[in-house]
Amino acid sequence: MKHARTPAYLKINGFLRSRARVSIRVVSAISAAIALTACEQNTYVPPPPPKVDVAVPAQKNITRYIDATGNTAAVKSVDLVARVQGFLQSINYKDGSFVKEGTTLFTIEPETYKLKLEQAQAAEAGAQASLKQAEADYKRQVDLVQKQAVSQSTLDTSTANRDNAQANLQQAQANTQIAKVNYGYTNVTAPFDGVVTAHLVSVGELVGVSSPTQLAQIVALDPIYVNFNVNEQDVLKVREEARRRGMTVEDLRQLPVDVGLQNETGYPHQGTLDYVSPTLNQSTGTIAVRGILKNADRAMLPGYFVRVRVPFEQQQNALLVPDAALGADQAGRYLLVVNNENVVEQRKVTTGQLDGELRVIETGLKPDDKVVVGGLLKAIPGQKVDPQVKKIESGAAAK
Numbered sequence: 001m002k003h004a005r006t007p008a009y010l011k012i013n014g015f016l017r018s019r020a021r022v023s024i025r026v027v028s029a030i031s032a033a034i035a036l037t038a039c040e041q042n043t044y045v046p047p048p049p050p051k052v053d054v055a056v057p058a059q060k061n062i063t064r065y066i067d068a069t070g071n072t073a074a075v076k077s078v079d080l081v082a083r084v085q086g087f088l089q090s091i092n093y094k095d096g097s098f099v100k101e102g103t104t105l106f107t108i109e110p111e112t113y114k115l116k117l118e119q120a121q122a123a124e125a126g127a128q129a130s131l132k133q134a135e136a137d138y139k140r141q142v143d144l145v146q147k148q149a150v151s152q153s154t155l156d157t158s159t160a161n162r163d164n165a166q167a168n169l170q171q172a173q174a175n176t177q178i179a180k181v182n183y184g185y186t187n188v189t190a191p192f193d194g195v196v197t198a199h200l201v202s203v204g205e206l207v208g209v210s211s212p213t214q215l216a217q218i219v220a221l222d223p224i225y226v227n228f229n230v231n232e233q234d235v236l237k238v239r240e241e242a243r244r245r246g247m248t249v250e251d252l253r254q255l256p257v258d259v260g261l262q263n264e265t266g267y268p269h270q271g272t273l274d275y276v277s278p279t280l281n282q283s284t285g286t287i288a289v290r291g292i293l294k295n296a297d298r299a300m301l302p303g304y305f306v307r308v309r310v311p312f313e314q315q316q317n318a319l320l321v322p323d324a325a326l327g328a329d330q331a332g333r334y335l336l337v338v339n340n341e342n343v344v345e346q347r348k349v350t351t352g353q354l355d356g357e358l359r360v361i362e363t364g365l366k367p368d369d370k371v372v373v374g375g376l377l378k379a380i381p382g383q384k385v386d387p388q389v390k391k392i393e394s395g396a397a398a399k
Helices: 019-041 110-146 152-185 232-245
Strands: 009-012 015-018 051-055 058-074 077-082 086-091 104-108 187-189 194-196 213-219 224-231 256-261 269-276 286-293 305-322 327-329 332-338 344-348 350-355 358-363 370-374 386-389
Touching: 058 232, 058 350, 077 104, 077 187, 086 110, 104 213, 110 152, 152 187, 224 232, 224 305, 232 286, 232 305, 256 286, 286 305, 305 370, 332 350, 370 386
Parallel strands: 051 386
Antiparallel strands: 009 015, 051 370, 058 224, 058 305, 077 213, 086 104, 104 187, 194 213, 224 286, 256 269, 256 305, 269 286, 305 358, 327 332, 332 344, 332 370, 350 358
């Protein structure tokens, strides 16, 4: 008996279809459905906008300064020289020591000049005696002429002798003064309070032979000058502010000058403006200015490089942002600002001075602008961000 075979063909929709072909089509349909489901699950979803910290500028009343660099200079500096010839007898100070005005620093062979002074004084005394005798004789001759006891020529001779004796006395007095001055030059004294440099000659050395011999130098350190230059634009600003406030030249000289050394923070030394040049240097476009400071502790020495600032104006409600928020490119300084649509914009600004950690913004920024102060690397101009509002504290970073 023959077994019945599974039909190799199926009747589908009135047509005979191969079982194998039907199976392939079913598998293909299932695969397509799976692939479609997988595509729906892997659809790209864009990430949320990056979070950045933003803050409106801080507003503060500030003092505007002119910033410059300069050098310190001695108010007085004098070369100590030998003004008379002789052998150096003694050096009466320690190199580099501070001395008071009138202190004897060097002694140059005084005995010779003392003897010359005594000689001149003796000659002066002799001239005085001669004048006294000549005046007595003149008076006698005047009386005798009135009595007609002597001739007029005798009186004329007596008068000439008196005048000659008087001239001799004046010359003797001048010689005495010269001898006294030269004797005084044998002691070289400090002309003012200051520090004396190392001596340039040795004891026993002949000095002042053909010309004055420099012995050392004395430098006054208190007070001390600070010389610096101010550019033309700053000069115009100061002059405009001075006219607005009705300030005179003497008033300008009372402006404070703040000074800081290289190893100091800020400007711990205070002084006043002392001199402003009446002309502008056309080659540099600057004007020479000088301040004067007290230097009782001698912290500053002539020749130091210093930082200088001079206040000249009070600015109301200045806009300040953290200095770290500023960027720079070839066009200058800029800030990143978030607009009302949370899109980042690059804003060109003009910067002013530092106030602690904050920088004054002169132009290019409005009081209600939202400045990016944190997450700067995430803020790309033209792209959206998620702004996180912070607050800028005066003199501190955003919080």
